[in-house]
Amino acid sequence: MSYFVAGLQSLFERIPQFIQTISAQVSIPRTDVVFQWNEPCRVGREVTFSVLSHRNQYGELIDSDQILIEIHVGGIAVPFTVEIFENPRNLVHLVRFVAHRSGSYTVSIMRSGQHIRGSPFIKIFDAGPVDPLKTAFANYTSTVVVTNNIYHSLDVIAKDKYGNVCSPKQLDKSLFNLRVNKLDAKKTSHNAELVVVSGDTADGNSTMLLKISEPGCFRAIATYNNIKLKNGEIIIISLTESEASEVDRIIKSNDTNLSYQIKYFSSNVFDKARSAYSYISPRQLTIKEFYLKFIPRTICNFRIRPHTKFSYSGSHSCDPHILTISDGLQPPVTIWCEKRNILVAIFNRYLQRSLGGSESFQHKRSFFYQEVRKVHASHPSRAFTKLRITNLNRKKILKSFMSKTARFDVSDWCHNFEVSFELEEALDWGGVRRELFEILNTELFTPSENGLFTTFDIENKQALIHPNTKRADSYPLSFYELCGKIVGKCLYDSAQGEAYHLLVKARFSRSFLAQMLGLRVSYDYFSSDDPELYKTKIKYILDNDVTELNLTFAEEEYSSSGNVVKVVDLKSNGRFITVTEENKIEYLNLLSQHRLAKKFTSEMDHFLKGVHMLIPENLLAIFDESELELLMCGIGNISISDMKLNCIATDSSRSFGKILRWFWAIVGTFSQEELARLLQFVTGSSQLPPGGFKELRPSLQISPALVQNGLPTSHTCFNQLCLPEYDSSAELKRCLILAINEGSEGFGLV
Template sequence: MWQFEDSEIYSIGMIHPSHSRHSGLSMLSGVSQFSGISTLSGCGSPDTLDRLPELPAAEEKRLRRAAQVLQQRLVLRQWLATHRLQHCYTKLLSLDVSSLEDVYWLEDSTAHHVLDPKDFGAWSAARQSLPTGKEALQTLKADLWNVVVKNSKHQDAWTWGGMLVVSVSVCGLVTLAAMTQPSLAPEAKHSLLQYVTGKYLHPPSCKVEWGWTEPQAVGETMCFTVHCFQRNGHPYPICDTDELTVTISHGTRKVTAVIELGSGDPAQANTARVKFTVRTAGVYIISIMIGLVSISGSPYRKWFTAGRVEARRSRVGRALHALVCAAGHARALHVHPRDQYDNPAPLPDSEPPKGFTIKLNPLGGEVDEELSSSATFTYDAVNQRVSVALCFPRAGVYRAKLMYDGVMLLNGEFDCIVLTASDTATVQRNMSSKRHNICYEARLVSGKPRRVLCCISPKQLTIKDYILKFIPKRITSFRLCPSTKLILKPTPEGSGPGGEFTLEDGVQPQLELVSPERDLIAATFTQLLLANCGGEDTFKNKQDFFYSEIRKAHWRHPHDKLAIRVLRAELLRTSLKATRHFTVQDWCKNFDVTFQGEQGVDWGGLKHFEFAGKLVGKCLYESALGGSYRQLVRARLTRSFLAQIIGLRVHYKYFEQDDPELYLSKIKYVLETDLDGGDSVPELYFADDVYDSSGRLLETHDLVSVSDWRAHALVSGAGRDWERVLGWLWAALANFSTEERARLLQFTTGCSQLPPGGFQELNPRFQITAAPNFGALPTAHTCFNQLCLPDYDSYEQLVHALLWAINEGGEGFGMI
């Protein structure tokens, strides 16, 4: 806009204001008139510059620099006038002396050649009179500036005629600039007239009105309003071209938001409503920008807390099988309260925590109210968990049911094996004994009744028969793993010690046995299983236990490097050939992979070998060390694959849990259909990862990807209202959990999973059609993979209707 060089400042200080139009400063003086600045001292005062209209950052910086230099020169001129040396001002400027600080550094020899001899004595005396301290010098400059301001009201004031001429000139220039700037500089967002009058969108003046009070519980659709204002404080009607962007993040996850600009009410045209859904508790960072400029206070930090405790999501931190404890000794359990969305849910600070109850009864008997009331509950606010202390006065087997508000917890029903002091000592000896066969007599009930021997080792439970009544022979064995269940049955009154129990692993026929040492067998089995698989039945606990056991194995094997040479073009064949003779010790070494004919480096080795179970084990083995050794296997391990890892027999019935839809539609069809009698062969789908030519994993198709969904969906509908509802749908899907997206896919197509190619290979294509009604629940035609979406008033109404439809109406047929 304006250039402030030294010559121009000299003009400000030395030329009469009536001549300012010749010095190129008429525009500056005109702008100053709008802010009440009419004197040279006003131009040099930083305080009065704050009243000027907002300028571009570079122009404002140059203006303030010019004001600072002007103030220094006016102070210097006043100091010279005090010592009757004002006529030396121009000569000093030629020596680059423009402030009192410069006077210190001007040598007498230099000043002697410039100043007149008659003025040199006065100059030397004045220079010697300057204070040497910094504070004293600042005080002198402040006093001189006060004199400048006082004198400027009388000596430097602009005449009314000059001010009139300048004002008319400024009005003409401002009008001309307002007319020509948009055409001369199309990239400029605002004209000079808008800058002067403040009639433009000013992000720092915008305000946010939050539609909730903190802390807010998760699970609802949040809404806040951005009120947009001009620089002069008047409302600004926001529109699409103003580039309003809202970014919401929770950790590394981005949250999709819906932005609604303006309103049907003209009085609300300056508002923008932003809506988003929160499912995970924690701190959310909300950044609001207009044209890449943050509004006042942005980014914001908003805290969302967990919802109320949901019994069906809360779980007991315990082993998968029975709880073993000693009679007369308290045993503690931990309950982890969770809300509807699996967030750790805090409880009110009260002792005991309200809502939690436990029912205890002898196995097969009635609830023992006295025993149940003896359990105590305490709340640990730091770890957000409830501790339950159980103490059984007598030995036996009890059934426990942990509940919250009368609803049983996720894994709240379990058996408690209470042992006497002697039996407890026996179990402890069994655990510490190096003898691998702990045998108890029993009687086989199922099949042919006979006397058998139950032998328990850290790896398996073996049932042996007797030949000639004294030579044991193995009947069957059950691997000591979580899939093997030891189910205790009620003991009839008067039947003596022990009782009946059942063994099953989901593969072999179950066995029913009776033993007087049943409780000892069950307790030993449970404790050995606990030693093999860890404590609480949570993924974090299992992972920590697994890594701790693997780290023990690292101490027994060296970490030497083992060179492996493979061909890139035949990666699978050459890799299998290079590793087929590897021993366990070889697999525990560090691999150094090189490609034949290439001078490449090892890119991590294991990233090229995600093709076999042994290498999955290698990844897990290395990952136990943590840090740079941590290897990520992008695979979902099914029950059938896990069964092979732990040594169980693989059975086709595993597909009932691995892929129920595949089992019902394909495997069951194969079992019940004579394939030789027909020409059709059932089509089977398997998951597939995408690799490049060098064997690198490029991507893994997610179960339901919103981007893939959006790219390949067929949309039928038109109009702004339909585009608005469609945008709400994609935002809702982005905020849905994986389970909710799978439910919507199930609701529309009848299947919660996709073909290997994702939505692109879905046949027929996924369709979204506008329904001819308003505010109703969405409907679907599963034969055509078609979702019919009605019109809705708001984003919240659409989310509520979608969740209601997929959770309550996801099965069966209905009349439309």
């Protein structure tokens, strides 16, 4: 009986607390959302929705800053405007935005750090009408090879004016057309048979089925609604069946020493042709001539990549054997080859093979990773073989790491590094390794750290970096080779699987990225790399008559006191050649090559030597500058809603649920820098993979720690954050900020 009475007494004692809890929950104002458009909605129009925070039973409203709104599509934040006002019943957040990208939009609405009912909301936006200027051939090459009298398929990706892929039902097949003209004859018109199949491919693209009735060289222009497609002008090489069979045989044999006899023109004057040979392999096309019939001399090399172009026009445009080759890096070369069409077809097939068969970044990246694994397949399996790098000195990390890896060969760099630091007790299951590369990236690529890299505006922390020719003498060129090896290692490890993914923490200039791809820089790069020079000089020259400026093809270099110390000719005797309206574009391009490339040729060569130790040069060439940056560096914006959606809580108890609610409310107030520090504390890296949190392997986890009021801890090898119990959210915030700022570097056994 005494136990029963004691139980009743305990129950009655808890009734006031229970009533207080219920009252507090009732007093929380409800928040609703009203979307003011019908789905699916077309992109391009402004849409609105209202977030209505109702008054509670006491007529109270929550503070407006307790409402957090985020809109994302494909992991990218969407800009929007918010108008906040009150009415007798609600606090209203009126949100307006314009959707430019089709697909699923995630609208996240959080109150006090917690998603409201139904959040995140998924809203669908469809592509707009087909825009011919955005519609393009997939897997584009400037030259397409077909067999005469056999249908050849050309896939077309139809897009709207914002670049969204249109659905098959939005296409009118009758509006597609392909005008074909023959180049190798005076008669230019040619009747080609064309059949368009809309939405017949797996990804919903349209397919043009083209049949040409005779062999030869043709120029084709593809149109939609009588407007030329974005890349709608192509050259078509039509082979006979025997020629097509010869090309197939050569591609299958993978012959690296195949040659054709040619005539080489030093100019377009026919009587100056010299006998030579054209050698073609899966990697390059080389033109050689022979002295005394056995002493070879290489005239030029052209790599198998999209930037190498063929031209069939000129003073010999009616000759079916003439070919002009250019790559933007060297003067164009004109040759005469009896088997020109076969030579072009072989080049085209090798090029298609090097691209992986698709223009999308996702397919290119998958193909790149696959080929990197193939290249190094002969080395010991890094997934099972670790290479220990021990006792690294944090205070002298660059020199310490260089000394540890000085004798490493390619096979060593292909191992999975297992890392430890001096006086730090830790087991490396991946987290310590990630932190090592995070530190190396910061040391190597932050301009203020050691001067290996700099910017044109050193005061601007967001400026893009390039090699620093005025660095300290203590950093020789070998450090740039180390930079290249670190970049190559990050790309190589990422190719082994998501669990090994490493990011390069650097904001390279666009001209630097272009040179990594083997591209020639032009004056356009000034707008991103040196915007101040572009605004004050380059744009002025472009927009105005330069006759009165007295410019010459030379660049003056000044000392720190402002005195001219050197005059560099941009071309032979350039200081004596005046810049005119006719040659000012040439001047600007030569200026860009001097300032953005030639000034640090040695540094770039050593950097590329390090990269190419692990990553073949031809594989990088399949990307453009933006894709290369995304491949190396991932995304920079950290979304709280994306983080919460892809986070796993390993404990569902009520007490830990309270800690989680406090945690998300605190994280909702973090700046991007604090979010990056939190990400580094939990995962060992301050940057995300290209797909955001959903690509983290293992997934982000939050677990309870078996202590109270202590500092949060992390297991970076498992992307796990451990939160102790706290008496208040203020105490949790204090400990969390202390942990991510003081504990984001360094490892211990926890």
